[in-house]
Amino acid sequence: MVVVGIAYVNVISDNDSAANDKPQKQTRAEAVALRKKTVALGNRLYADNCAECHGVNLEGQPNWRVKKADGTLPAPPHDATGHTWHHPDSLLFSITKNGGQAGAPAGFVSAMPAFGETLTDSDIWAVLTYIKSRWPAAARKRQKLMTDRAG
Template sequence: MEICFRRTPLANGYLFMNKWSFPLVLLVAPALVVAGGAPPNSDSGPTEVAEGRQIYEQYCAACHGWQGEGAADWTKPDEKGEMPPPPHDETGHTWRHSDAMLFRMIAEGWRHPFNKTDRLTMPAFKDILTDQEIQLVIEYLKTLWTEDQRRYQRSESQDVN
């Protein structure tokens, strides 16, 4: 079998093509679109994740970190006796909670049971964010986890339903 190359002008350089170039493009292009279309580590599409990230940055990042890294020493009570905001990335425990539990925590707020104060250390967002916006934040958080963590969290969410 002989492969013939022909030079095709392309901007300042040349594109080398052979008789397999077009079929190869047809096979590879859809895979690249799918792989590049959704962000890594996400079960949602790029639009939903981008919207979730935008909401997260506006309402959550000041406490939980811009990359989901949480507060320093988040495993120890602060000077008030309250647990600092945990990370939402793979180093934290957010991935251990079902979608329903995460939704409740965001909507209704959260007070760590070991806190020495009675106040909600995580404020309730039900009067600020819509249900859809809360779900978008959850979908964004999933992009911060490993594949194994997402698999575990997915099974936790299915067990609840």
């Protein structure tokens, strides 16, 4: 999750002097602006790549907990009614990049395609940032704890 607050960024200049090698503080306004840009990019990428299955409003497909005849589950919601926020960032990133079969237990069948050839890693993080921006604070807090514990 992108955390709004004081962050450090490396600033690289043309002269590359030792003074410019030190991290400089990013202002709160800069952090907020960056987060807004990331959420907007994630919103656009979600609409183009995810909404067809997971819903325009992150609502998922009907009966998403009931297996279909082919053994796959319908696309789950990514809003607070689903289970996306029950998983650490590393798993969400891996599933998005490598598909639903990546790391799945034996016998699990997933219709979730891999987006690693379609989206850059930065794009995937932007989509996840957008999804998380739609969760209530309590869900974001709990998901962050799981992410922190997962390492």
